[in-house]
Amino acid sequence: MTHLIQELKQVLEEHQFSTNDTVLEHHSRDESYHKPAKPELVVFPETTEEVQVVVKAAESFGVPIIPFGLGTSLEGHxxxxxxxxxxxxxxxxxxxxxxxxxxxxxxxxxxxxSQLNKELKKYGLFFTVDPGADATLGGMAATNASGTTSVKYGVMKDQVHDLEVVTPDGSRIHTGSMARKSSSGIHLNSLYVGSEGTLGCITELTLRVYGIPEHIMVGRAAFPTVNDAVEAVVSILQAGVPIARVELVDDRSIQQVNRYNNTTYEEKPTLFLEFHGNEAGLLQDVDFVKAIVQEHDCQGIHFEEDNAARVKLWEARHQLAYAYIHSFPGRKLMVTDVCVPISELAGAVNHARRVIEDLGLQAGILGHVGDGNYHALLMLDPDLPSEAAKAEQLNEAIVEYALACGGTSTGEHGVGRGKMKYQEQEHGSALAVMEKIKQALDPKGIMNPGKLVPTRRTNV
Amino acid sequence: MTHLIQELKQVLEEHQFSTNDTVLEHHSRDESYHKPAKPELVVFPETTEEVQVVVKAAESFGVPIIPFGLGTSLEGHxxxxxxxxxxxxxxxxxxxxxxxxxxxxxxxxxxxxSQLNKELKKYGLFFTVDPGADATLGGMAATNASGTTSVKYGVMKDQVHDLEVVTPDGSRIHTGSMARKSSSGIHLNSLYVGSEGTLGCITELTLRVYGIPEHIMVGRAAFPTVNDAVEAVVSILQAGVPIARVELVDDRSIQQVNRYNNTTYEEKPTLFLEFHGNEAGLLQDVDFVKAIVQEHDCQGIHFEEDNAARVKLWEARHQLAYAYIHSFPGRKLMVTDVCVPISELAGAVNHARRVIEDLGLQAGILGHVGDGNYHALLMLDPDLPSEAAKAEQLNEAIVEYALACGGTSTGEHGVGRGKMKYQEQEHGSALAVMEKIKQALDPKGIMNPGKLVPTRRTNV
Structure with missing residues (x-):
């Protein structure tokens, strides 16, 4: 490491690297329950050229690299x-x-x-992907993040037109172009999106943005049970209503929302809904949705009248994880993250609730139900191994159910360390293809080893 | 080959392979000007297991494989x-x-x-990707095809949830799942979509479909010049109107349409437009579009009143290439296929028209202008090398322009043989990454060699 630091000192300035313990500690953890571990060194490049220098040095010394955005990961990336x-x-x-x-x-x-959206607002534009956390766009691309709006606008993969990537040999490549579509070459955009830093470092992104919708309508619909809420979502989707967001927040989570945000939302399983479009079209869509939710015993649908109330509602939703963290000091967040086919969603959520009860756990259920993606959210005491074991049992049961019905072990949080053990079961013989790609593009295994795909380190 | 055929005979039935000259001839060509060449053998598998047997046999004898759908390719795939x-x-x-x-x-x-859409109609569903030709879905996935509706619904890549692929070693893998979204593993869907048979054979596809829209409005808008039409499209997109199709057909091509379909459309540069949505929303969108096209000197916008007229309009658009082929017997179709950023579209189309005039060629211009994707369409006399040379000059000039402004050499037709020579210029050092992937996944280079990426055949 000393030799490597010597080499970096020739290019980077003093303030661009650190072995200070506080800095190392800050880079040892994410926002989840995964056990922290410090890196040996943290570097702060300011240009792509500097990233190339760091990668080349790390490659020649055979030292692994871990790319870091803001550390909002939930799977130990x-x-x-x-x-x-x-x-x-x-x-x-x-x-x-x-x-x-x-x-x-x-x-x-x-x-x-949020920094990007602040800039885009000047142009009447917005960036659609919204994972809750104010993550970096590099990190969001690395995990193929999504969130509340992906039911309408798609996930990170759908927004990436081009990435500049520094590959493990220090080369600088572009994975796409400025064109809206292309049939040229092997598609590299989607290969690097979601690759979790295991194939290279993203140093620049060209992203698709949208015009701020002419009209937005935001509402809340409360239901007697989670099952009713989920079935209402399935009916809305099947009716073909172009909904922009549809979020499930269960009664337990609505309680957290009310406590943390001083709101007085009814403490029932609730859907948060949003529609984008022109005024006439929206009114027709909303009437249709009102009729559909009535058929699922909706106990009241309320549309926010003003912009402040709309903003407050989505802030409440976004701060939900932090509301839990705030309510359980000293505990660590664990969030499951499966995505299932829409037709399996009600069954999957019901199963998860049964397992939660059987294990005697206390967990909220929420999620981007328009995509079939839902989360069970637990606050763990890291000093109670029995609790961690139960949480792990829950995670496993939820993943098993999702895989058995054609879903995925992670809808949007990524594999990181947490979902490595499900990769073989989920991908079967395709995992060998992923390993070949990893081996071909990172033969020394220096890029974020121990995440996403097994690394065969052949030369270090 | 005799030994290989002996091996296949143990598994395939007599009618499942052929060395008959008519059959070989049928598989020697596509719908384009690219020079035909016969395969040595054609096999007709009926199951994935049979494809595995063929691939394994070909791999062990080191004989290349060329996957074939219906032969509607335009780049010699x-x-x-x-x-x-x-x-x-x-x-x-x-x-x-x-x-x-x-x-x-x-x-x-x-x-x-069309076979799929006929089946889906029973369920009130439709498959969105519409490249004009009634291609096979395997072929469409292999080239990442798109077409008239991709401005709203996306391209082939956006519809593929899962592929079953037989890899060059005869393994059977799945590239995705039934979930709407996933952050699990290295994303293989988009790697195999557009891989043109160079990484494996697609044996099954799971595709996203949509509900047939509640309301559809279809119109034609005629403009004094192609430039006015293109600029109107850019304005419509920038206004955020969610248009479902917007196709440019120039005056020369409208003449072909009228001749081939017995229509009486005004022979001016024309936009064919389609909107999907609820009734109230559509009426508001259409009013907005009418106002926008007026600002671009539109000489008349006409919405079709009944379903028969709507069907006729799109049939006319789809049969345009065949209309040209029909009008020029003995000649061969050549179609350019760049895609440029929307802001560069008017400039690119104007440049193409100037080059066409300077070279003394006769070419139609049309395309999926909502994506920035346009085509120049020529009918070549294969016995006139000077004409072929001029057409090649045009293709080059159009590609150079597109690459210089951040576009791509192929928006939807794929690389095949025709765009191989532009791959290095377009992808730069990323081409080395593509070659590494090809080498890792097809080390013997047996999968459709000579297409998409350079093949290093190491072992045959």
């Missing part, structure tokens, strides 16, 4: 497995270009979602 | 480069499952687009 250098992208945080006529924006990986 | 076995998927043509509640359908690769 940024926690070193063994030794390693963390590359912190927080100093590469410029919005480089807004191509408003092309609905494209070019950003550095350290730009956060 | 299905034409053997040297020796090879063509796998014709026409006998694997069953719609396996319609999961209407999940908006998913499972099909074999030989199912055609």
């Amino acid at each position: 940024v926690i070193p497995c063994g030794r390693g250098i963390t590359i912190d992208f927080s100093q590469m945080n410029n919005v480089l270009e807004v191509r408003e006529k092309d609905f494209l924006v070019k950003v550095q990986p350290g730009v956060t979602r | 299905v034409i053997p480069c040297g020796r090879g076995i063509t796998i014709d998927f026409s006998q694997m043509n069953n719609v396996l499952e319609v999961r209407e509640k999940d908006f998913l359908v499972k099909v074999q690769p030989g199912v055609t687009r």
